[in-house]
Amino acid sequence: MNMKNLRKYIIYSVLIGSLASCNDELDLKPISEETAASAYATGPQIQAALTGVYESFQSSDYYIWDRVIYQDVRSDNYYAGGDNPEIFEFDRVEVSPTNARVNGMWSSVYNAISKANVVLENAPLVEERITEEEREQIIGQAYFLRAFNYFHLVKTFGGVPLYLEFINSPDPSVIRKPRATEEEVYAQILSDLEEALTRLPDDYGTDASVNKARATKGAANALFAKVYAQMPNPDYTKVVEHANAVINSPAGYTLLSNYEDLFNGNNYNNAESILEIQFLGGDEGNWAPQMHLPPSISGDTWRKFVTPSVDLVDAFDTEGDNIRKNASILFENVTWIDEYWGNTPNSNIPFAYKWKNASAWNSADNEYLLRLADIMLLKAEALNELGQIAQSAEIVNTIRERVELDPLTEEQTASQSAMRDAILKERRLELAQEAKRWDDLIRYDKVMQVMNNVDDIDLRTGQSVNYNVTEKDLLLPIPQEEIDRNPTLEQNPGY
Structure with missing residues (x-):
């Protein structure tokens, strides 16, 4: 249907x-x-x-x-x-x-x-x-x-x-x-x-807009992998088992060759997608892009929500990850003042850009709930925890190759601990604005370490922001x- x-x-x-x-x-x-x-x-x-x-x-x-x-x-x-x-x-x-x-x-x-x-x-x-x-x-x-x-x-x-x-x-x-x-x-x-x-079933026929809108065996196995990884006592063997079921599914999930194609608005319900929120535009449209996109696209002039952080932009730049950065973030001069990027009018600030089309609150941009790259990186994470570092690195390098980045270095693959850091970073750059980051920090037991070491400066005062994240949070x-x-x-x- x-x-x-x-x-x-x-x-x-x-x-x-x-x-x-x-x-x-x-x-x-x-x-x-x-x-x-x-x-x-x-x-x-x-x-x-x-x-x-x-x-x-x-x-x-x-x-x-x-x-x-x-x-x-x-x-x-x-x-x-x-x-x-x-x-x-x-x-x-x-x-x-x-x-x-x-x-x-x-x-x-x-x-x-x-x-x-x-x-x-x-x-x-x-x-x-x-x-x-x-x-x-x-x-x-x-x-x-x-x-x-x-x-x-x-x-x-x-x-x-x-x-x-x-x-x-x-x-x-x-x-x-x-x-x-x-x-x-x-x-x-x-x-x-x-x-x-x-x-x-593995699918409901040949219509991708149905197969990516409805739960399938691929979606169930993907969610299984995420649950076994996130639960208080993770079962990494089960994560690998269910991730493999997705990767080897008869549904034929595969990485798109061009990362940008995932988010340009023209390729939803694609081979990499496992489950998406479907929007048709018009009276069945997605209003969220209007909340994020800059004036040149949204057509309005008010300050937008969900602004990329200095720390995230630095992470892309330090890695030389221009492909994923340009697919995720768009810079534009604005009339308002931003406390982290520019405290004077006409400052150049970044916008969340993984949804590309505002369409006056009626966008046809879908949203990914589950996609293959996420599950592949979860498999890499599980393999690393099981001591299979080389196999883990091979998966991460496949993800990096798509965006024209060099393979992980010997230092990054030298130990289980080093690989954890490499995978966490890779997930951050691959999945920014896809609602995965807090879960990743929780799973790696790094919420307090990461958040309390963020060096955000409030430009209104010139003072560092103290997040003071504790166990409660x-x-x-x-x-x-x-x-x-x-x-x-x-x-x-x-x-």
Whole structure:
């Protein structure tokens, strides 16, 4: 089914998802009893409900652009830019429990989980206009999407409540769940991915806009690799196993020969892509590029958000990585004052440039959720941790060769520790603005070391910025609004 047809049901699906939200203490039982008997009686109806789960990618501020704030602005890659105090909190790594962006992320991701639960509960009951193959694929996609959303919650907050059923009762004992442990959440994610992998196909036919928009075996294996790498006790053998399943997939994933082609707006749903957020432009467009791009492209004159950091630009320049730098960053003179790049009007400052087309808030630029280069570098990381340094370096050199960089030096490959540094740097340059950096620093146990050694100078005062990142800052706070609503929730330490 093409994206136009898939999204015919979005308004209907959002309505069902809002009714399913685990945060709404409403009398849902009469509604759920009525809809269960009639809303999901046929294949097209349960397909519409599944489309509603995918729609969460296009409607959630978190997936559209806040995940870049969580990962890149919060780390050493980008500054907040703009004028939003709540984004400044991420920039300074001083996020408060009342930050509305945190509450919005929690709510929208749990809303997607609720919609996935609706599909998982009702798909087995559908009897009309559905084949068994279609049913299994729908269930597999719902398991994948639930796992994907829980993964974003657990790596952001630690242990979170596990809602594995559609909430159709106002009973506080059902609605107000306590936090599961981090280990329990990861165990559930792995269980859901196992269920997904047995049901998902390698592809849905020849239409790339469908294959890259829907969960496949490749997407499930890619997420498996990321989960096994990110969890508190990583399993590097499993990371390699699932990364190999992606690399050797019958779907034929392969690196594009030209890095710039990934981001020029003309080659989405390409061979390197595993899963993308799809935008068609117009009334089904992506508004995030307008928030980032310079006046010459966006057509407006206000200060933009997510400004590349001095440290990131230096990292590209020190490596001589002009290809990835030019694909990721665009410099332009601006009328406003920037506290890190120029404290006088008409200063030349950088802009986040991996989304290229603003289109007046209606861009057709897609966003990558999973792509092959990320998974290849995760495999390199796992091989290095397993003591296979030469094999790890071979993968990193393949990534570097595409952007015309020399192979890693003997010094960089001389030890496991040196290779860790080389891989972390390579991931930074390859994946900037793709919402990966904070997770990488967490995985390498380098958040405090890296952030507290950043030498940012506030040009307004000439003073260094002291980020003062501590153990508390490794996780974000549970939203205060959720704690007020659900007294069983315990706040993360230090907040």
